[in-house]
Every structure is written in structure tokens, then in C-alpha cells.
Amino acid sequence: MIPHEKLVALFDRHAELQHQMNNPADLHTSDFARISKEFSDLEPVVACARRMEEAEQEKTDLLEMLEGDDPDMRALAAEELKAVKGRLASLEKELQLLLLPKDSADDLPAILEIRAGTGGEEAALFAGDLYRMYQRYADHMGWRMEMISASSSDTGGFKEVIATIAGKGVFAHLKFESGVHRVQRVPVTESGGRIHTSAATVAVLPEPTDVDIKIDDKDIRIDVFRASGPGGQSVNTTDSAVRITHLPTGVVVSQQDEKSQHKNREKAMKVLRARLYEHEREKVARERADARKLQVGSGDRSERIRTYNFPQGRVTDHRINLSLHKLDQIMAGAGLSEVIDALMAEDQAERLLAMESAF
Numbered sequence: 001m002i003p004h005e006k007l008v009a010l011f012d013r014h015a016e017l018q019h020q021m022n023n024p025a026d027l028h029t030s031d032f033a034r035i036s037k038e039f040s041d042l043e044p045v046v047a048c049a050r051r052m053e054e055a056e057q058e059k060t061d062l063l064e065m066l067e068g069d070d071p072d073m074r075a076l077a078a079e080e081l082k083a084v085k086g087r088l089a090s091l092e093k094e095l096q097l098l099l100l101p102k103d104s105a106d107d108l109p110a111i112l113e114i115r116a117g118t119g120g121e122e123a124a125l126f127a128g129d130l131y132r133m134y135q136r137y138a139d140h141m142g143w144r145m146e147m148i149s150a151s152s153s154d155t156g157g158f159k160e161v162i163a164t165i166a167g168k169g170v171f172a173h174l175k176f177e178s179g180v181h182r183v184q185r186v187p188v189t190e191s192g193g194r195i196h197t198s199a200a201t202v203a204v205l206p207e208p209t210d211v212d213i214k215i216d217d218k219d220i221r222i223d224v225f226r227a228s229g230p231g232g233q234s235v236n237t238t239d240s241a242v243r244i245t246h247l248p249t250g251v252v253v254s255q256q257d258e259k260s261q262h263k264n265r266e267k268a269m270k271v272l273r274a275r276l277y278e279h280e281r282e283k284v285a286r287e288r289a290d291a292r293k294l295q296v297g298s299g300d301r302s303e304r305i306r307t308y309n310f311p312q313g314r315v316t317d318h319r320i321n322l323s324l325h326k327l328d329q330i331m332a333g334a335g336l337s338e339v340i341d342a343l344m345a346e347d348q349a350e351r352l353l354a355m356e357s358a359f
Helices: 004-021 029-065 071-099 120-141 170-177 261-289 327-331 336-358
Strands: 110-116 144-152 158-166 179-185 196-206 220-225 241-246 251-255 304-309 314-317 322-324
Touching: 004 029, 029 071, 071 336, 110 120, 110 170, 110 261, 120 144, 120 158, 120 170, 120 179, 120 196, 120 327, 120 336, 144 261, 158 170, 170 196, 170 336, 196 261, 220 261, 241 261, 251 261, 304 327, 314 327, 314 336, 322 336, 327 336
Parallel strands: 179 304
Antiparallel strands: 110 158, 110 196, 144 158, 179 196, 220 241, 241 251, 304 314, 314 322
16 A cells, blocks of 8 residues: 555645746756656656545545445445445556656667677577567567677677667666577587577667766777778778777777778767666666665576577576467567566566565
8 A cells, every 4th residue: 555645745746846847937957857857757646646536535435325324325335336446456556556666777779789609600590580589579669770780600690799779668678688598409500400508698788878978088998990801801991990998997899890980989889888878777786786676687697587499489588487388479579578578567566566565
């Protein structure tokens, strides 16, 4: 049950923000933007709380009717009371969800990084399969996905591939994908028909704006060099490849896919911003982890989070013990929604439990 004093505090804050917005001359431009956002975020919360108040009043009125002398009115009140109690339970659940602390990065676009792990060429092929799975999932969600860089393997997979994904709620949906993804299947290179186990690492980083994270020129070192292909073969006759080192953290990003040094630098800075932003988020998360668990799993990228078993057509997410015999649909993109929705629901349930225990 949400404490009454918490609801009163919500109403008071909403009224205070409304008053400030009605007097914009008293505010600095940046303050007005911040207040507008807080007011906008609070609007659905207050609207739900108001509906709860109305339902509570309706419940009180019906309980009074049950004390009356008219049997027909008592029967009618008893019937309506059931419906009101059901509506109240739904409204309280809705309000609890609205009151959950939001991840400030949920609405940001994301940078997806996939790297082949143990398993040689088969791991690289699996990395390619994962990339195409996320590409199809992005299409299914109406998002825009664009490859930033890729290092191809000899058999057509990826040793490493990096892409940006933009759209509504991208990071909110994909943030639980970070970790080690394991595949069990007979590799195309295996003549004996034996099942092999390979792995690829997925990292999903929120892509910050310049406002989210500032990088001082004095904190970076930029080296340029000649781009090269597999085996050291030169693919460019000019020094267009870029390596950026962030001196305070030691984070290094290289980019050589474009023929233009300027474009390579632009892409490298985008990836660097995302990695530094994630570095800061992980630092904050570690500090909070002592108080309570914030999300499903630890988010540690060394953690095996999911297994794709091709002979059995099964995908298992180990964090929530979810097994689905829908491997084809999941690899086709649309079926991945069922896995991601389950992870989001589990995260929501855990945070609701933490919030209720705090009350």
C-alpha cells in the first residue's frame, strides 16, 4: 500500500511545479526546461493518483450504502463494490509502476558491440548471427540500426561488429542483452557432426549526447595511421585511420572503416562517449548495489546469460530460468520480444518488491 503522505507529497510537488511554469519570467531558461521535464514526468503519476482518490471515495460511499435499509440498494452496492475494489487494485499497481525510479538512460539510443569469443571461426559466425538477430529485432520494433565498424572473419562472420540503434525505448529494451551468449550446434566446418559450444560477447551501451558527457580536448590523444585490411593488406593509401585514447581512464577506440579521417574521428568519438558514459554508469551502479539490486543479473559481461541450443531448437536465459523452444523465431528477430519482455517484467517485479519493502 502506498502511504498517504507520499501521495500528498506528489500532489504538493505537482502544484509547485505548475506554479513555477505559470510564472516563467522568474526562471532561467535551463531551469524552465528542467522543471518542464519534471512536470511532464509527474503528470501521469498525479493523474493515476487522482483516479485512485476518486475510487477510494466511491468505495467509501458504497460501504455506507451497505448499511442502509433498502435490500435492493444493498445488493446493488455490494455488486458495485466488487468492481471498485478490482479497479483500485489495478490503479495501485499502475501507480507503483509509475513511481518506480527510472533509469535516466532508458530513452537514449544505444551502441551495440558484438565480439566473437571462444570457438574460433564458429564463434565469429555466431557473432554474425547475433548481429542479424538484433538487426531484425530493430526492424520489428521500428528502430533504425546502422553499422559503425566491423572486422570480418574468413568464413563470413564477425570478429567484432559495432552498430548504433536509435528509436523509442531502445536502451530500456536492450540493456539486459549485455553478457556472454553461448551457442551449441554442429559447425558448418565440422565433418563429424559433433556439437560444439562457442560464445560471443554482447555489450549494449547507452549513446549519450554531448550534454550527457563532456570530453575535454586535453584529456584525449588522437593518433592517425594507415588503415589496413586482413593480414596487414593496405586498404588505404592515406593516414585516414584514427585511434583515440582517453587519458584519464585509458579507454582506447580505433576506427578505420571510412576513407575520410574526419568521418573516422567522428565515429570513434561517438563510441568513446558511449564507453565513458557506461563507465560512469557502472561506477554509480556499483555504489548502489550495496543497498539493493537494480537489475536482472549483475550486468557483468563475463557472465553467461543465454544459451542458444540449435539441435533442440531451444533458447535459455539463465538469469530468469526461461527456456523457449522458439529458436527460429528468436533468431528471426520478432521472437526475441518474448525474452526481452520477460527480462523487463522480472526487473520491474524486483524493483517493486524493493520499493514495497522500503515503505
